[in-house]
Amino acid sequence: MEKKDIVLIGGSAGSIDVLFYILPKLPKEFSIPVVIILHREPTHESHLAELFQMKSKIRVLEVDDKMKIEKNTVYIAPAKYHLLLEPDYAFSLDTSEKVKYTRPSIDVSFISAVDVYKSHIIGIILSGSNDDGAEGMKLIKNTGGTIIIQSPESCTMPTMPKEVNRIVKPDYVFNIDQISSYLIEISSL
Amino acid sequence: MNDELTYYIKDEEIDLLIKTILTKYGYDFSGYSHASFKRRLISIIFKLKISYFAELQYLIETNEIFFFTFLEEITVNVTEMFRDPDFFKVLRLEILPELATFPNIRIWHAGCSTGEEVYSMAILLKEAGLLHRSLLYATDINPTVLKSAASGIFPLNSMKEYTQNYINSGLLYDFSGYYVVKYGKAYFDDELKQRMVFANHNLVSDQSFNEFNLILCRNVLIYFNNDFQNKALNLFYESLTQFGFLALGNKESIHYSDIEEKLQIVNKYQRIWRKKI
Numbered sequence: 001m002e003k004k005d006i007v008l009i010g011g012s013a014g015s016i017d018v019l020f021y022i023l024p025k026l027p028k029e030f031s032i033p034v035v036i037i038l039h040r041e042p043t044h045e046s047h048l049a050e051l052f053q054m055k056s057k058i059r060v061l062e063v064d065d066k067m068k069i070e071k072n073t074v075y076i077a078p079a080k081y082h083l084l085l086e087p088d089y090a091f092s093l094d095t096s097e098k099v100k101y102t103r104p105s106i107d108v109s110f111i112s113a114v115d116v117y118k119s120h121i122i123g124i125i126l127s128g129s130n131d132d133g134a135e136g137m138k139l140i141k142n143t144g145g146t147i148i149i150q151s152p153e154s155c156t157m158p159t160m161p162k163e164v165n166r167i168v169k170p171d172y173v174f175n176i177d178q179i180s181s182y183l184i185e186i187s188s189l
Numbered sequence: 190m191n192d193e194l195t196y197y198i199k200d201e202e203i204d205l206l207i208k209t210i211l212t213k214y215g216y217d218f219s220g221y222s223h224a225s226f227k228r229r230l231i232s233i234i235f236k237l238k239i240s241y242f243a244e245l246q247y248l249i250e251t252n253e254i255f256f257f258t259f260l261e262e263i264t265v266n267v268t269e270m271f272r273d274p275d276f277f278k279v280l281r282l283e284i285l286p287e288l289a290t291f292p293n294i295r296i297w298h299a300g301c302s303t304g305e306e307v308y309s310m311a312i313l314l315k316e317a318g319l320l321h322r323s324l325l326y327a328t329d330i331n332p333t334v335l336k337s338a339a340s341g342i343f344p345l346n347s348m349k350e351y352t353q354n355y356i357n358s359g360l361l362y363d364f365s366g367y368y369v370v371k372y373g374k375a376y377f378d379d380e381l382k383q384r385m386v387f388a389n390h391n392l393v394s395d396q397s398f399n400e401f402n403l404i405l406c407r408n409v410l411i412y413f414n415n416d417f418q419n420k421a422l423n424l425f426y427e428s429l430t431q432f433g434f435l436a437l438g439n440k441e442s443i444h445y446s447d448i449e450e451k452l453q454i455v456n457k458y459q460r461i462w463r464k465k466i
Binding site: 062063064065066078081084085086087092093094095096097099107108111112115135136139 | 229442444
């Protein structure tokens, strides 16, 4: 187990419930920034960050353009924008074409994060119903980062973690409890 | 597709390209957000079937026509009519009643792209009975999209989505009454176009050219770094009338700029500010 500088989490169908389980378990002083990219209906769940905040001790923010990336914080990608990471450790947003039929795209954010954080990334793919995120996970792994998938049998929709597993070998295949324990342990290293 | 996602360009190559463009053509991309500019470059390389980055550098150095094709592609031109209906609802209910108190209304759409927002605004003003005393200035860095905006012709297959956006904005007439269908395209009313002025304008190098009661610049500044954002926001500040409004995209802020203290927030969800004095 190696401490890293940022945790990236991607998911679609079935992942929101998982996050409602994991995020409340994170301590207020969580020493690594967490960035979450979810596919969701733009008209629904626009208050997702607020809903997560209600249940969590750690600060949860929906990302604004040029927001700085800080520890003790969970960042949620806003609907209808791609979320990019900048060399000065800030976010920028992008409304260009959808990638893999989606915006935000998990691949776009994960690949952009590798540009900035290189090998110091933990990438996690949760339940979801397409292959977005798989390319990003492969790049994270090939660059020296750590990648974790939610165990397909614990997923509402196992396609997304299975697609990762198809193209790159994950460092860990975890159920929901193992994911939260891992994160808590990593934060205290 | 996957190749495009993980295509690699060295930062030094990007810096050299930016330098060449500034020296040769006078367009300054040095203050663009690094990550999105890089994504645009990769997308151009794939779209124009350029085999390696040095070829792009060479084409820009030697071929002016190619540069203008490049310029068309480098800016993001994804937009919709009545994009974010909640924003137009707030404009209609909170901002237009204020604008109505001015004898003449001047509005600036900064970075208007292909013009969808300008036509939406004209429709909004028309239904509020304000269009005849309004002027809508629409500017962009990209001459090709301006031409398209000025034509008032839009793809027919977008009309279904725009009609839904129009309805979701709380407007009550018939959206299809604003255009006629010819040759498989939607031609918008001249009455809307007559109140519009289209001009080429660069938000980081050009000056203020008028005073406006409302400036809209939604999801344009996201492509700039803090320095360029600050320049553009100062330009907007100078270009606002007393108590004039500034509307940005709903995930943009003036937090990192030096005009933060000079504006007051009017609607924090839709990111609309008003000039204090």
